[in-house]
Amino acid sequence: MITLDDVTLTFPDGDRRVTAVDRASLTAHPGTVTGITGPSGSGKSSLLAVAATLIRPDSGRVIVDGVETTGLAAGDASRLRRDSIGIVFQQSNLVPSLTAREQLRVMNELGARHSRSRRTDAAAHADALLDSVGLADQRDKRPHQLSGGQRQRVNIARALMNDPSVLLVDEPTSALDQERGAEIIELILRLSTERSTSTLLVTHDLVHLPRMHAVVRIVDGRIADERIDERLAQVQGAGA
Numbered sequence: 112m113i114t115l116d117d118v119t120l121t122f123p124d125g126d127r128r129v130t131a132v133d134r135a136s137l138t139a140h141p142g143t144v145t146g147i148t149g150p151s152g153s154g155k156s157s158l159l160a161v162a163a164t165l166i167r168p169d170s171g172r173v174i175v176d177g178v179e180t181t182g183l184a185a186g187d188a189s190r191l192r193r194d195s196i197g198i199v200f201q202q203s204n205l206v207p208s209l210t211a212r213e214q215l216r217v218m219n220e221l222g223a224r225h226s227r228s229r230r231t232d233a234a235a236h237a238d239a240l241l242d243s244v245g246l247a248d249q250r251d252k253r254p255h256q257l258s259g260g261q262r263q264r265v266n267i268a269r270a271l272m273n274d275p276s277v278l279l280v281d282e283p284t285s286a287l288d289q290e291r292g293a294e295i296i297e298l299i300l301r302l303s304t305e306r307s308t309s310t311l312l313v314t315h316d317l318v319h320l321p322r323m324h325a326v327v328r329i330v331d332g333r334i335a336d337e338r339i340d341e342r343l344a345q346v347q348g349a350g351a
């Protein structure tokens with residue numbers, strides 16, 4: 112579970128500061144996807160970067176599985192990020208020379224000792240994840256041999272390699288046509304439910320929002336609007 116509590120983030124802008132995130136609070140629950148939407152420049156990516164513990168906010172707290180991250184030393188924050196947070200960036204940042212299966216195995220090398228994963232067989236884990244994103248027969252292909260949608264699937268599988276409890280996804284459909292985009296959203300919804308990740312998904316594509324368990328709309332860094340699905344309301348009502 113991840114909670115952002117009264118988070119403010121500013122950036123230097125000449126001799127002033129621009130407020131990218133303005134006292135934002137939200138919680139994402141296990142097994143659900145919370146959509147984050149809003150106009151360009153409203154602070155969506157900044158909010159995600161704070162949630163990922165990649166940027167420390169000026170004020171407010173980010174709590175991941177009960178751990179308050181904003182006070183952590185750099186080494187502890189990077190360990191928590193590696194073990195508990197999976198990130199799918201807007202730009203595909205796959206390594207050009209590695210096959211799909213190698214992209215995933217590299218993650219295990221990085222996270223091996225402290226991984227939440229109980230699996231000892233990283234290779235089998237990588238293959239199972241590639242199966243679950245529909246790439247069972249593409250494992251040995253390099254990024255340039257894959258379509259945009261397939262590359263995005265590798266990105267998603269790689270983000271899940273260390274069995275994170277939190278999954279953060281930035282504009283996963285921006286480079287895809289409507290149909291491929293919808294398939295990627297369905298995939299993220301399914302994997303979040305199956306793997307009980309608390310998922311935050313940034314999208315400006317309104318067509319996908321009805322599928323999400325909750326939606327947060329940001330305007331000028333502020334949370335302007337929140338919609339919570341009945342299914343999620345039930346989870347929350349049950350004390351999850």
Ligand SMILES: Nc1ncnc2c1ncn2[C@@H]1O[C@H](COP(=O)(O)OP(=O)(O)OP(=O)(O)O)[C@@H](O)[C@H]1O
Nearest residue numbers: 122123129130131150151152153154155156157158
């Ligand atoms: N590194 C930075 N330095 C200075 N200002 C920044 C930086 N990153 C973002 N900003 C500013 O913070 C505000 C929010 O930007 P952010 O990228 O979070 O918006 P966004 O909603 O993700 O936009 P988009 O939909 O266009 O990707 C904008 O005014 C932007 O110019």
